Amino acid sequence: MNTRIEFDSIGSLPIPNEAYYGVQSLRAKKNFSLSGEMLHPILIKKLALIKKIAALTNYQEKNLSASIAEAICKASDEIIAGHFQDDFIVDAIQGGAGTSANMNMNEVIAHRASEILGGTKETYELVHPNDHVNCSQSTNDVFPTAGKLTVLELLPQLISTLTSLEKTLERKATEFSNVIKMGRTQLQDAVPTTLGRSFKAYQSAVQRDIQQLTTITSEMYTLNIGATAIGNSINASAGYSATIAKNLAHELKLPLQQADDLYDATQNVDGFVRVSGVVKTAAVTLSKMCHDLRLLSSGPKTGFGEINLPAMQNGSSIMPGKVNPVIPEVVSQVAFQIIGNDLTITMAAESGQLELNPFEPIIFRNLFSSIELLTNAVMTLTDNCIIGITANEAHCRNQVEQSPGIVTALCPLIGYQKASELAKESLQTGRSIRHILLEKNWLSPEKINELLDLEKIAKGIVSSNHVPISIIV
Template sequence: MIREIKLENKDINFRKENDSIGSKDIPEDVYYGVQSLRAAENFRITGLFMHPEIINSLAYIKKAAAITNCEVGVLDKKIADAIVKACDEILEGNLHEYFIVDPIQGGAGTSLNMNANEVIANRAIEILGGKKGEYSIVHPNDHVNCGQSTNDVIPTAGKITALKLLEHAQSELYRLHDAFSQKAIEFDHIIKMGRTQMQDAVPIRLGQEFKAYSVAIMRDVNRMEKAMDEMRVLNMGGTAIGTGVNADVKYLKRVVPNLSEIIGMDLIQAFDLIDSTQNLDSFVAVSGAVKACAVTLSKIANDLRLMSSGPRTGFGEINLPAKQNGSSIMPGKVNPVIPEVVNQVAFNIIGNDTTITMAAEGGQLELNAFEPIIFYCLFQSIDTLTYAVQTFIDNCVKGITANEERCRDLVENSVGIITAICPHVGYSTAASLAKEAIKTGTSIRTLILEAGLLSEDELNEILDPFNMTEPGISGKKSISNELKTV
């Protein structure tokens, strides 16, 4: 359902505002203005409101700009202070409902920038004792947007928002890494059958599989951190196309350091503002890191669904926590719903990455007009990844248990253990034994003992779980010390 801005109430009083298109009636008590309302009417696309983090990011930017313009003597201190106070109110969670433009919009984000300018201006006017719409007191363009352009404000807001969302995602990924690490220790002694191309291969310890998951997750965290470095480079001060037109030279030099201090982030100004205004490849890099992480998670979710399949007619090697009924018709059926939702989130993130890639490619000359769709997809990808990881940890990974006997039985009755015996009896003999085992259903162990190829003691040593799962060791070796170094 598309969100409507309803103005038909006869009890509403209106104020008249003008822009380059003409005049328009605006509800008297709202903080947005004519440009925001036109945009809300033009772009009824998703039916959603702006992400609260980008609203906060805009408030930080407008606050830093007002402080900087005041410092360099471009903006009157009274007006600057009022703008700062209005921004602080937004950062406290107020006035968000007046950000009415759709996340997907034409105009490279001008509508969102003006929505912020109008809301902040009207609140600043009230702080100075005026009435909303009295823009001679505080003007959305002349004062709130002083020294700025949509083309440096919006990409800066997008980067700050991405950084904040990625920090949350990383926190959950660290938790997931720890959860897999704990399971790796818990399952370290459990031998099971390894599989390649869905066929029996050679034995592996269940703990080794879960350790590999933890290592993969940490690699994703590191990859994400590298991509985040690109989000810290801003084109703020470049204004329209990176040349800094209409921005005071002193403002241009001080606005990013001020923003960095206000927001508490290590932000830097791009050394080439024209490049930073034209090109959005940094968002592609971040999206790629998020996508890579989603692929990792989806692969792990696939593994867990396979290993828990059954419970009687599948692998049945592990048990996933039962979270809800699995069928409206089959009593007692329980499905792997948490891994399934992780898979679906990954599919969506991969699709979002394609959109982000095409939108970044679609820019022309001095500007890319498609930041709104990039931000919509990127923020959704990061948020859904974060929530998927959260439920994966708390509703699945932490509660996984192992069917130890089932794992051992599958190993001992598998032809795959012949690989460990091959160096002791030769390839040809091993191949013949494998064929015989498959044909007759007799275990490899029984065939070897019946043929007198190896003694029981020799066989037991060769088939020791740890000898089969790590080269050059004898006896049990814990991986807990290894995990501490990961």
């Protein structure tokens, strides 16, 4: 392999001649061979975008010559277009608060910009990664800004998939609006409801998650770009610090703004914690729904058997014909991972010290992963499960008729004690509440049918024509 020698403050390393990364990138790769995960491709593009806008802003402020600024912009545009991906070699999990990621970008741009200006990758004489590409910047304002811009690109995809799920649940709620089923609390028979109400509740929960995600997006609009090292904008001109956030906002057409307190915005990462918390909440909502779907579809002969999930694949290597609820299972596993990611993000945010949080790499790795995992999980849940769910309507109704839970509707008429005795007798004898009432001759068949009208009970239509308790002997 043909190599060139590059130097940093630690010493020198041989770099492959064809590589656009430099000595600091390679040193980071050697130090942080941890996860095998490279920087997120969107994060790479956002870092390149920041370098481009910084170069333009520095040119406007006469901090860079026109030729160097133009070369940096061209190199950045090539990276944004997807080139040089193999030259971003640092691990997503790294020490140094993201310095390795920032320098990896600086070195690639510097080498490519040097080529654009007619030079080679042998030296940094034409374009220097620190003096030119990183001009007026610090990792401490570039890296968190790139992280926020990445979240801003990922969140709309998640919101879109959740919106599709919410609409699908709404259609299912309408489809199942007349399917009478037994409601359960603590997995025990409670009172009748409809399958449509169950799916409407799922829809409402997802709707709430969408609203919270939409609201939390604004947390990412406030940037510390221009703060440089700790918030005092050292080594950045006043004009640069005043305009860099505005220039980014103009480029992205987003309501980005520089933080009022750059010291606070540099050392505190609570905004990422709040975003992670809302993503986690949405994951919890979906996992609870998926647990319900697994229970309601359990069987096919010895479980609840109230609904049928689409058969997606064979469920066993040994039991012929077995079909498992694989889609709800995988969505819950995604939720478990997101809950773990959120705990890591929480601990990383809490562990920052003084003027900087050095743990943003793990925050970003986990937050990006959570958003993408949930986005993909929602898509597979909607397309491969919810759309194809069917109801076993006759079975659902029969379960309600046989359940002692319907006796609750008689409490205003016969009192809690007598209703309890009816429920106990039904359980002991296996006879329905309706059958026992007819035997006791307490009420006429017409009155029993009126009081135990399952459609009205399930839909919350309460009879106002109750007979006083004293009539029952």
